[in-house]
Amino acid sequence: MNYTENYKGVKIDVQSPNLDVSQEVQEEIRASIEKLSRFTQDINALDVYFKSEGQGGTATTTIGMRVGIPGPDVFAEEKGENWIGMLKSVTDKNIRQIQKGK
Numbered sequence: 001m002n003y004t005e006n007y008k009g010v011k012i013d014v015q016s017p018n019l020d021v022s023q024e025v026q027e028e029i030r031a032s033i034e035k036l037s038r039f040t041q042d043i044n045a046l047d048v049y050f051k052s053e054g055q056g057g058t059a060t061t062t063i064g065m066r067v068g069i070p071g072p073d074v075f076a077e078e079k080g081e082n083w084i085g086m087l088k089s090v091t092d093k094n095i096r097q098i099q100k101g102k
Helices: 023-037 083-101
Strands: 002-007 010-015 045-053 060-068 074-080
Touching: 010 023, 023 045, 023 083, 060 083, 074 083
Parallel strands: 010 045
Antiparallel strands: 002 010, 045 060, 060 074
16 A cells, blocks of 8 residues: 655655555654654655565564655664554654754
């Protein structure tokens, strides 16, 4: 499932091959923009990549998030099992990168 939307002037591009992104996860992506916006007003794009590899007990899931801002973009990645928790983690990692860049 891939989708694009515009949320408060930020272009969101979500890529999740072979995975459905639930409404709850979509809401968390929007919440990530709200949280990131507290640290920079210049976000023009947010790319989120969901990836699942393997099957059963050996499956690994990964989320990557790129925040498009003036200058170098920031990117963070997280592996785990809980999409919401992983989204919160990559958002926090990107906030730390934005703060270092100021």
